Amino acid sequence: MTTITVSLAQISPKLGDVRANLDKHMAWIEESAAESDLIVFPELSLCGYTLRDLVPEVALHPYDWDDPVLRPLREASSIHGIDIVVGFVEEDRRHRFYIAAAYFHAGELLHVHRKVYLPTYGLFEEGRDLAQGNRIRAFDTPWGRAGILICEDFWHASPPYILWLDGADIFIHHSASPGRGLTGKGKLDSSRFVEEVNQTYAALFTSYVLHCNRSGVEDGINFWGGSSVYGPTGDMLAQAPYFEEARLVVELDLQEVRRTRQRLPLLRDERADLTLRELQRILQERG
Numbered sequence: 593m594t595t596i597t598v599s600l601a602q603i604s605p606k607l608g609d610v611r612a613n614l615d616k617h618m619a620w621i622e623e624s625a626a627e628s629d630l631i632v633f634p635e636l637s638l639c640g641y642t643l644r645d646l647v648p649e650v651a652l653h654p655y656d657w658d659d660p661v662l663r664p665l666r667e668a669s670s671i672h673g674i675d676i677v678v679g680f681v682e683e684d685r686r687h688r689f690y691i692a693a694a695y696f697h698a699g700e701l702l703h704v705h706r707k708v709y710l711p712t713y714g715l716f717e718e719g720r721d722l723a724q725g726n727r728i729r730a731f732d733t734p735w736g737r738a739g740i741l742i743c744e745d746f747w748h749a750s751p752p753y754i755l756w757l758d759g760a761d762i763f764i765h766h767s768a769s770p771g772r773g774l775t776g777k778g779k780l781d782s783s784r785f786v787e788e789v790n791q792t793y794a795a796l797f798t799s800y801v802l803h804c805n806r807s808g809v810e811d812g813i814n815f816w817g818g819s820s821v822y823g824p825t826g827d828m829l830a831q832a833p834y835f836e837e838a839r840l841v842v843e844l845d846l847q848e849v850r851r852t853r854q855r856l857p858l859l860r861d862e863r864a865d866l867t868l869r870e871l872q873r874i875l876q877e878r879g
Contacts, residue, residue: 594847596735599628600819600840602832604808607640610650614638614661617678618668620839625672627841629735634766634806634819635707635743636691638680641768642811647721651683654694654704662694662701670699675733677740677764677804681722682706688723693740693766695731703731707742708751715770715813730758736846743767747789756797757864761849763793766804771816771835783816783834795826798852798859800844807837824852 601620605613617633624631635641638661639650653659662680669676675697682692682704691707706725710718728751730739739755739762746752746765755763771780786803794801800823807817819832821842832840853859 593735595843595845596629597627597841597843598802598821599624599631600802600804600821600832600842601631601633601637602804602807602817602819602836602838602840603633603637604806604810604815604837605634605637605640607642607810608646608650609640610638610652610661613640614664618664621665621668621672621674621676624839624841625674628674630675630677632677632764632766632802632804633679634804635679635693635768636681637678637766637806640810641806641815642813643681644717644721647681647689648683651681651689654680654682654692654701665694666696666699666701669696673698677766679742679766679768689721690723690725691718691742692725693742693764695733695738695740695764697733702733703729703740705729705740705742707745709744709748711744728754728758730755730760736761738762738764740764740766743769746793752793752797756799756859757862760799761846762800762802762844763797764802764804765790768806768815770813780816780834783818787818787820787828790820790822791826791828794822794824796858798824798856799849800824807835824849 677695679693682690693705695703708725712719730737737759739760741751790801790803804819806815818834819840821829823829830842832838
């Protein structure tokens with residue numbers, strides 16, 4: 593496979609209404625299947641973001657084959673022949689709750705990522721009800737090796753760096769990023785920051801970055817959308833409109849990763865052993 597067509601489904605979920613959100617997912621999947629190999633939904637796409645005491649009520653169980661919400665999505669990946677990434681609250685066997693993302697392919701659950709960095713400052717309060725994930729892993733798909741990160745995971749240097757070293761050539765990044773601040777240039781400061789980080793990581797890691805951000809207003813918070821795709825040279829390939837529901841469809845040339853790394857062999861020359869040694873020294877010196 594030398595190309596893949598991706599849909600970024602920039603939806604506005606209904607807070608706490610998992611059934612209505614599932615229906616929307618199924619409709620967008622069916623619409624996308626004829627032209628796309630992969631569809632990516634935003635962070636917490638099945639339940640909404642400002643959950644607070646709703647967390648236990650909307651929690652799902654991805655490793656339960658009969659989970660009534662995730663089973664139709666898993667089956668849809670087989671019926672419609674399209675890979676699917678969705679966001680939800682996961683409850684583990686000991687009743688801890690995580691912000692999570694699942695990747696479905698051909699009726700199988702290939703990967704679950706639990707959000708590692710939970711913002712609990714300013715208007716964010718994720719640490720109030722949710723636990724931190726403790727793994728960052730790349731995984732194999734039919735079109736190559738990929739990695740998923742959720743919102744603030746991508747604002748720290750280590751998660752994308754780990755995925756890069758673990759073989760990911762495509763970073764699937766989804767978020768529920770609210771609008772904050774103004775740049776004076778007709779753009780939100782929060783969207784400017786996110787776009788610059790996405791571009792930087794695409795160029796530094798000579799990889800594709802797929803960013804799906806939600807839209808809509810929820811509990812007084814306006815989510816800015818603006819989902820985007822960056823190529824391995826750092827160029828923005830496409831962007832969805834700000835503030836509204838939209839589906840961004842982009843074809844990726846997978847050979848572009850090879851061509852870019854031939855010209856710019858950053859991965860070849862990366863010294864992970866040096867990084868590990870210096871990190872161990874820093875942690876030891878901190879005592």
